[in-house]
Amino acid sequence: MDTRAKQTKLKKDPCIGLRKRIEELERELTFFREKYSENERLAIVVRDSNDAITVQDLQGKITAWNRGAERIYGYTEDEALRLNIFEIVPEDKKNEAREFLGKIAKGKTVDSFETQRLAKNGKILDIWLTVTPLFDNAGRITAVATTERDITERKQAQESLRNRIETIKLFSYSVFHDLKNPAISIHNLSKRLLRDLKETPKDTIEKYCQQIHRSSEQLVCLVEQLNVFISERETPRTIESVSVSVLIETIKDEFASRLEAAKVNLLVPADLPTLKADRISILRIIRNLIDNALKYGGKELSEIEIGYEEHDQHHVFSIRDNGVGVCEQDSAGLFEPFKRHKSAQGVSGSGLGLAIVREIAQQHCGNAWVDLSGSKGITFYFSIAKSLSLSPRRLKENILEQSNGTRKL
Template identity: 35%
Template structure:
């Protein structure tokens, strides 16, 4: 289809979509306005109900005062009683008693001093309402009016009659409740609704003119067509009118709706135009894409050939690398076995000459001690002590080599029970020490029971040794979860260590404290590390000088 015909059809579609869309937007706006009216009606009814209920509660105080006066003829401790009533009924600014129409009792007096002594029956603005109240013997609600003491308020007056007079009753005066207008607006949530974007108008029906007179309104005026809610008050009616402050229709939303309609219409028009022109454009595109596809196929074939050659080379290199890894692994295994055998043989072969050195030194001390000097005796004793230490080192080396060749017998092991056994053995060896053991319950693991006991003996023994100079020593054995794995730990509050030396802890014959401070040969933690590694785990430590250490391990 040529360009002019395609443009004509596209314009026709555009105007059709705009016409239909306008009808839809108008219908949507009517629905939105109806929904807004429902919401505002509920809010107005709720606020009016709250206001009516608050008025009723506050005005009930006048009936309570009238009842007391009718029964006793007076109100004793008026201030105390009024304070309690204000607290009970709520919403009351002040309570007043006006015997004979003259206000003589006010609570609270502060802020209301100007009303004291005011004669309601002689006040031209209050006299008419006061006389009507006496005549009707009913509670009347005056206002909102400007108060003598300042401000605007609503006044509830109940004429009080007591026993006496020719008819058996006589007019005593008035029981009055004063409610400030701003307190009523707060109680009815109108001030809060104004903050949330609503406008309101509160009016009362003038009984003389039968016209509604507004006495409270929001800062922003009502929109057209407000929602009205009328409710009864003593001797009158009030009306609460409410609208959204921005009106029932939000111009921004309407503009956005029409903008979206215009965008959609333009998009559909453009789509129709493109579809009508598509056959002609498609032919050009097909020719171009065919040429591009041929070029892509050529490049792809070249890339496939290169990738095939590269894959063959990678497979060859992988096979060569795997062969080298197998050869190297075999060499390392042979070397490790030879090294372990050598260590075992050397350690074992050192025992015989060491026994000879120690034996002959003992003979010299025992048989010829009285023939040699003190200095020579000290030399011989040093030889004996060094021989003992050498034997201990050799024994530990043999144990360490034996752990590498140990055949693991895996089964379920109760670590809590093993730890308690080790703790009891440590305490029995030094019963004079006061050390608190905290061993968690139900710590079980699948491991070689004998090796795990040796590891716990070394870790708990290490904690026992390095808390030897700590008062109120505590040794703890527990477990925690870290990255989905169970981590066991032994913690103490002993000598501790500096973290910069942590990498030396697990070396053979490595010590961070001198032998004069704490005894030992420096092979216990190396043994623990070897056992943990045989179980496929790892061990590490954290500590601080003078504050203790914690050894963590996994299995």
């Protein structure tokens, strides 16, 4: 059909062109509906993302703020839209923020990086930041979209893991060092005995045997204390009602002969409480502290006094002695494993007694510390929470908080 014939047919049937246009419009409408649905889904993803997704102009004025940003930073969308991004950037990170906005404005690529932001409550958060430039219809960069992930807990966990690895390294070295010396002593003495047994005088043999016995006792003591230290960290607690007065009577019976031989008075208050705790663990704390006083109090020691105070959330106990005490410079690290101060020289011990005390106290949501303010002797304190119903996460936070100070309940 030639062109003239087609034009003639269209004039006779004008609906053909209209139908074609309607079909084109329907296809365009379907396309825009699909695009709208896709954009709507993307908007929901952005709005409900757990990460903070924000938009800001090149001067830092915030123009978009999703629910993730509300959750992480504490500002509602209405509050955030009245802010400039620099108002939630810590002072020492402001230059960094200016630099990356400047790079984006110049069309330069900015890789994802770690930085910090300031929450509404004043807390500084560690943030993993991804930056995306936004363009207008003319292809000019007019704004910046950021995706911000809160990595504060992950950073803390990494730091805690690094500290734990260092502690394990130190612990392993200390165990090796403390086990090696008595083991070598036993080996050398027994070897010498076997080699020279026939020619060795009886009194020398007795001397060697006594030295071997002392070294083996040191090994046994260290292994037993290592077992206690590890078990206090790993073994679940059996929380029950514990009468401290009954525990003290048990302690007095255990130490009666040593107290009498050393001519030391053990003073006990009449108003000791009944508390919720692991009975064996509390017994172990008191036993370790009294044993510590008897071992290291020196010749001046004549009195050990048990004290008690009730606080709002904790029971606080003290073990005071009037012995030689410890000077300020030697007090650092007293509760660390294998730390022994100068007054411990020449006295057998594992260096784990006070570490066990602190571990038990912290497992009971309390702490252990030392007071050197008295004119004579030394006073050790330990606290036990009145309520042990804290969640595992809060218990962990409580222990971390306690480790930052010397006298925190």
